[in-house]
Amino acid sequence: MPDSTTPDLAARDPDMPDDALGLGLDVPAPEKPAAMGGAAYRVLARKYRPQTFAELIGQDAMVQTLGNAIKRDRLAHAFLMTGVRGVGKTSTARLIAKALNCIGLDGQGGPTIDPCGQCEPCVAIAEGRHIDVIEMDAASHTGVDDVREIIEAVRYSAVSARYKIYIIDEVHMLSKNAFNALLKTLEEPPGHVKFLFATTEVNKVPITVLSRCQRFDLKRIPTELLASHFADIAQKESVEAEVDALTLVAQAAEGSVRDGLSILDQAIAHADMDGDGKVTAAQVRDMLGLSDRGAIRRLFALILAGDAQAMLAEAKNQYNLGVEPLAMFAGLLSEVHRLTLAKVGTPHDGALDAEASALAEDQADRLSFPILHRLWQLLLKGQEEVARAAVPLDAADMALLRVIHAATLPDPGELAKMVAHGSFTSAPPASAPTALDIPTTPNVTSLIPADFPALLDRLARDGFVSLEMTLRDVIRLVEYAPPLLAYQLAGPVPPSFVPELRDALAKVTGTRWDLEERSGEAQPSLLEQEQAVAEAGRRAILESPLVKAAFAAFPEAELLDSDESESQWSKRA
Structure with a gap:
């Protein structure tokens, strides 16, 4: 049995020097790590x-x-x-x-x-x-x-x-x-x-x-309610947070309070690393990887521009950075979905910065609904092929090239007209536009007609006959300063009139138009002008001596337009 002066070897401090054992030295006890202040942190x-x-x-x-x-x-x-x-x-x-x-x-x-x-x-x-x-x-x-x-x-x-x-x-x-x-x-x-x-x-x-x-x-929690809830918690935690930052956290939570609080926890820690402790939208966007959307937007813009080589290079660059082809297509589909929602007038996406929002708004104005739907279907088909492919990157390249070259294919409406008129051609002209017929930098001078009647003729020539007739009948022109069109309405129009007109103008001129219904002095509509000219001609005929003499000889006679007279003769025949 060891005596009281023999050190316990099994219990000795491993950092204690060996020569201090058994020599009766006054060795200080090893320092214990300082206890953490307060209770353990709770997420x-x-x-x-x-x-x-x-x-x-x-x-x-x-x-x-x-x-x-x-x-x-x-x-x-x-x-x-x-x-x-x-x-x-x-x-x-x-x-x-x-x-x-x-x-x-x-x-x-x-x-x-x-x-x-x-x-x-x-x-x-x-x-x-x-x-x-x-x-x-x-x-x-x-x-x-x-x-x-x-x-x-x-x-x-x-x-x-x-x-x-x-x-x-x-x-x-x-x-x-x-x-x-x-x-x-x-x-x-x-x-x-x-x-x-x-x-x-x-x-x-x-x-x-x-x-x-x-x-x-139990329902998903709305983004607005989540953001308000997170704002209250940030205040209780004595953490300063931007409203946009909390909105981004709420959007990333996808209706889950627990997910959102976990992201907020991470955002607070991320902000502390920067020193000021404030949770900003830029920090949250970077933390969540939302900045990667910029790469998807670049790829999407190259697809719209029809630049096949640059598009393939960008896709390969994203692949080298670790982006899987399936994730790439998911991002492109999300971009098309966002643009489609923006086109129908949904609220602004808080996950986008000001520059990205402006770009999305511009693209949404220039892309028509048929083109967006075609993009969605082509990308969705490509995603399915990539998921099944043995070499996903090769399948992604082929699918993206198909999206670009789909610009030379007629849409169902055009195809129906071609079938009806038998106007098939063997190949598109060499100067055919690429990338879904949406130029990224349109030549405004060469594409925009010089005056309003010429614009209507252009719309009719490009297939927007019904819209051209509506404009001719009900639009009283206040100002024509392309790409601004200010007008007054001379009659009723359908609720979809303005977005349809904006889409048509973007397609035929290649630029976004500002449409403004404005009070003040306005020109008569083209129909009203035609009616005024016809009425003036009718009055001139009635005032001529020959016609006056004819009416004096035949009091019950009527002056008929040429169309009316033809109709009367056809009935008699």
Whole structure:
């Protein structure tokens, strides 16, 4: 047995020098690492988990239904919460457990939609230690034996709570046998038992289980509500954040509160690295990789320009930087989708900076709906081919080249006209435009007609006959200063008149027009001018001596236009 002066070799500090052992030296004890100040950090998603139904954002309909059920004592024995990740399914289950078991500060309270959060059941449930509220993760307890334990336990009353509650998360992961074993108990449980299920894939839950539960579909949280929620949390965390930055975080969250809080956590850390601690839109855009959209926009612009060599070089460069061809096509499809939404007038995309927004607006004005739809179909087809190809990059090159050269193919409308008139040609002319007939730098001087009548003739010549007739009949010209057209309306027009006119003008002139309905002095419409000329000619004829003499001899005679006279003669014939 060692004496008291012999050092314990097994417990010695590994950094202690060997010659200090057994020599009776006064060796200082090794320094222990300083303890971290305060408690361990809790991520925002856990720290701000809703503790009351009032803190549960975006699920007002469900909260109202539950509140009415509790007030009227019409509580179901099983609840099923479904929805995408991070919208509050498990949190809702815990809140229901609190609401059903809360006893109030005086210990005499009953079920309530506003649990106090301070009584023993509320505190124990919030801390996950209540003996009568059992949480089970079905992803790791999938078998029939796990369910059999629940079936055996439900026969016994709650120990200290009003209800014994079973919260089963990701319930769709239970096996078929486990579901079958649970059915009878789920249909007729004891009065003191409640089942609360949560799942992200409700389609995998058997219909026999769904029919035994009261179902709540938790919605995705709108971007505006998420951004406001994140602003409140940033204020509580004493973090300064730009509104645009929080909007970007909310958009990236895709309706999930948990995803958004995780991104906000990361954004705050990213901002701290820069020194000032402010969360800016530029930092969030860079952190989320939104700057990579610039590369997709460059590739998309090269496709529109019809520059095949530059387009292939850009695609190869992105591939070398680690962008998979499938992701490349997904980005191009997203770009077409964004432009199409912009064309129909959806709100501005907050994920784009000012320069990118201006470019998107310009492209949306110059690209017609048929061209955007053709782009979508060609890219979608290319994405499918790339997904199946043995060499994805080669398939991507061929698909992108097909998109460029599709400009020389007629659209269905043109093809129908060609079939009707038999005007097929063997090949397009050498000077045929490329890239879907949308020039990136149009020659405005050579393409824009000199005056308004010439513009109408150009529209009719390029196939926009109906639109040309509408312009001729109802447009009173205020100012013609290409690419500005200011006008007044002499008659009704359809709601789609302005966007259709803008698309047609962009197609025939290659530039974006500003269309403005303006008050003030205006010229008569071309139809009104033609009618005025015809009326002046009619008056001149009536005032001529020969015609006056004819009317004096034949008082009941009428002066007919040439079209009217032909119609009268055809009827008589």
